[in-house]
Amino acid sequence: MDRTDDSLIALRRILRSTELYSRDLALSAGVTPAQLRVLQIVVAKGGSTTPKALATQMGVSQATVTALLDKLQKRKLIDRVRSEADRRQMNIIITDDGLATTDSAPDALQQRYVKEFEKLPDWEQAMMVAVLERVASMLDAGDIDASPVLTIGDLHTDRTSH
Amino acid sequence: MDRTDDSLIALRRILRSTELYSRDLALSAGVTPAQLRVLQIVVAKGGSTTPKALATQMGVSQATVTALLDKLQKRKLIDRVRSEADRRQMNIIITDDGLATTDSAPDALQQRYVKEFEKLPDWEQAMMVAVLERVASMLDAGDIDASPVLTIGDLHTDRTSH
DNA sequence: TCATTTCGTTCGATTGACTAACTAACAACC
DNA sequence: GGTTGTTAGTTAGTCAATCGAACGAAATGA
Numbered sequence: 001m002d003r004t005d006d007s008l009i010a011l012r013r014i015l016r017s018t019e020l021y022s023r024d025l026a027l028s029a030g031v032t033p034a035q036l037r038v039l040q041i042v043v044a045k046g047g048s049t050t051p052k053a054l055a056t057q058m059g060v061s062q063a064t065v066t067a068l069l070d071k072l073q074k075r076k077l078i079d080r081v082r083s084e085a086d087r088r089q090m091n092i093i094i095t096d097d098g099l100a101t102t103d104s105a106p107d108a109l110q111q112r113y114v115k116e117f118e119k120l121p122d123w124e125q126a127m128m129v130a131v132l133e134r135v136a137s138m139l140d141a142g143d144i145d146a147s148p149v150l151t152i153g154d155l156h157t158d159r160t161s162h
Numbered sequence: 163m164d165r166t167d168d169s170l171i172a173l174r175r176i177l178r179s180t181e182l183y184s185r186d187l188a189l190s191a192g193v194t195p196a197q198l199r200v201l202q203i204v205v206a207k208g209g210s211t212t213p214k215a216l217a218t219q220m221g222v223s224q225a226t227v228t229a230l231l232d233k234l235q236k237r238k239l240i241d242r243v244r245s246e247a248d249r250r251q252m253n254i255i256i257t258d259d260g261l262a263t264t265d266s267a268p269d270a271l272q273q274r275y276v277k278e279f280e281k282l283p284d285w286e287q288a289m290m291v292a293v294l295e296r297v298a299s300m301l302d303a304g305d306i307d308a309s310p311v312l313t314i315g316d317l318h319t320d321r322t323s324h
Numbered sequence: 325t326c327a328t329t330t331c332g333t334t335c336g337a338t339t340g341a342c343t344a345a346c347t348a349a350c351a352a353c354c
Numbered sequence: 355g356g357t358t359g360t361t362a363g364t365t366a367g368t369c370a371a372t373c374g375a376a377c378g379a380a381a382t383g384a
Contacts, residue, residue, distance in 0.1 A: 003287045004276055010294035011275075014173070015180055017301035034371065051332060059182060064372050066333055071370085088331040088380045116300045117166055125165045131293035132172035138278045139179035196340060214362060226341055228364055233339090250349045250362040 011135070029105040031077070038068050039077060039102050042094045050089050077101055173297070191267040193239070200230050201239060201264045204256045212251050239263055 026033040041057055042049055055065045069092060072078045077098035083089035094102075117125065188195040203219055204211055217227045231254060234240045239260035245251035256264075279287065 003291050004279055006291045007279060007287070007294050008275075010291065010298045011176070011180075013298035014294065014301055015177060017298070018173075018177055021301075032370065052330085059178070060371085061373060062332065063334085063374075067371070070333095086331085086381070090332065113170075113297075113300050114166055117169060125169070127289065128293050128297065129165050129168045129172065131290050132169050132176070132297070135275075135290065135294070136172045136175035136179070138275050139176055139183075194339060212362080213364095222340085223342065224363065225343080225365085229340075232364095248350075248362085252363065 025105045029101050031072075031075075031101060035068055035072055035077075036102070036105060038065070038072060039094065039098050040105075042078065042092055043099070043102050047099075048091050048093045050083075050092060052089070054092065072098070187267060191263055193234075193237075193263060197230055197234055197239075198264070198267060200227070200234060201256065201260050202267075204240065204254055205261065205264050209261075210253050210255045212245075212254060214251075216254065234260070 022033050022036075026036040029036055031039070037058060038054060041054055045053070051062055051065045051069060054069075055062045058065070069078060069080065073080060075097075076095055079093040079095055081091045081093055083091050117128070120128070184195050188198040191198055193201070199220065200216060203216060207215070213224055213227045213231060216231075217224045220227065231240060231242065235242060237259075238257055241255045241257055243253045243255055245253050279290070282290070
């Protein structure tokens, strides 16, 4: 029918697959999706960060982050340590149990996607990156700064997509 | 430069934008995302359907649908009418106010995306569709029932395959 | 110094989701 | 008919995630 519809349908499939995976991954890791996201961000930041940074990156309020951290701390997946440099800040530290939890998240989405992506010829990879970035910029409001860590997998890079 | 990371980052930006927009969208229509999604499905079904059908399509329990319908009915966006054919069933009928709500839902994400997409030259549209469908199939488990309505609520649809 | 801002938390509320238990209606069957 | 089982929807109770508002403690700056 229409190319616009085709592209919307494909986009929707992408969104839905990702969401479904993220739920399954979180549940099989024994935490909720939001909690797993927190753990993954802390890991991506090198094992420690602050509630403020988490709230910004996740796009939720500090109050929400506090609630999530309460649950994670109660289960000993993270620790809170007051910062020496700025005593208003709390350092959120991932524990060994927390690391084990993120490690045990199978992350099937990333594995499958990455595996298939890397099988593609060079020109096709380049084309896909170009198109995805174009779509992202078409959707991106511009006032969005945080690049959230979803359950697609860890990225070595830590950019704030502009 | 790592193309795999670049593509994952772009994907995350896409997911992120969609998620943020879906919130604003529903709020500016004066209903919550889940409630808007109920209204949209009822409209898509021709203005009337049953709670059971809604629950199936949304991938949530009937109890959840009942709670959503309670709120929508209290605001006179839908009506409940007991079926004559099978008196166990309720027909969920959208009201004029409900129709007005779905019509006024700006759906900024889709509108902006569509507007920009349709400005692109033909070959570029074709390339984008091809890439998006490829990504979708790389992510997709295989079960699809995608419509060209891009709302985040659809992410919870139809988890029968998991 | 003192006002302002920032950081994190607490509190109260709402939304959306679940399960379990219930009522009402239909469908078979003997 | 009456009994049994299934299906549709609701009710009740619970929980996670989220928000805004109000707060105390700490840093900043005029």
